[in-house]
Amino acid sequence: GAVVSQHPSWVICKSGTSVKIECRSLDFQATTMFWYRQFPKQSLMLMATSNEGSKATYEQGVEKDKFLINHASLTLSTLTVTSAHPEDSSFYICSASASKNTGELFFGEGSRLTVL
C-alpha cells in the first residue's frame, strides 16, 4: 500500500525555538495533504489542509502564523511550529490521499513534539 513518512518521529526543543516536521508520500503523488494534532487520549483534530502550490487552508481556531505549512512538491509537505511553547507539545500526524477513486487516506507515523 501507499506509504506516508514523517520526520522526525520525536523532537524535544526549548521554548521559543521553531521546529519543522516533514511529511512525505514515498510512492505516490499527493496534491493534498492534511495535518492533524492529537492530544493525549483524545481524537485527532484537523489543523489544516495543505495544497501543493497554493496556501494551506486552516481550520477555525488554528493560528496560521504559529503553524506554518508549506506544500513544496507533490510528495512533500512541511509543518513548522514557530516560537514553540510547552502548550504546543503534542502528537502531530499528517495524511495524504493516494487515490481519487476510493477516498482512502494514508497516515504518517506521527511526530511527537515536546517543548521544554
Add this chain to the structure above:
Amino acid sequence: GEDVEQSLFLSVREGDSSVINCTYTDSSSTYLYWYKQEPGAGLQLLTYIFSNMDMKQDQRLTVLLNKKDKHLSLRIADTQTGDSAIYFCAESISQAGTALIFGKGTTLSVSS
C-alpha cells in the same frame, strides 16, 4: 456541522467477539472508515466502506452500515490480546482530497 460519536471504552475476553459502534451526522458521507491506533503508534487503516454498501467483511473484521440510522459498527471476531488498541471511526463527505472527521475513539481492552 459534522459530528462522529463513539463509546469510549469496551472490554472483552480473548476469543469473544467485539462490537464497536459509531454514529455520524452527515448523511452525505461517501466513505466511512475504521482506524486502529496502538499505544505510541500512528494510525493504521483497518477497513473502509462506501456509503452504498450495507456490509463489508475482511477476515475477522465485519463492518455494518445502517445509512438510515447513520450507524456504523465494527465487529472483530475471535478477539485477541493483540487487538487491544484505540479504534477510531471516521467519515469523509467527498472523494479524495477531503479530510476526515474522527470520533473520539473507543479503547478496546482484551483480557486473557
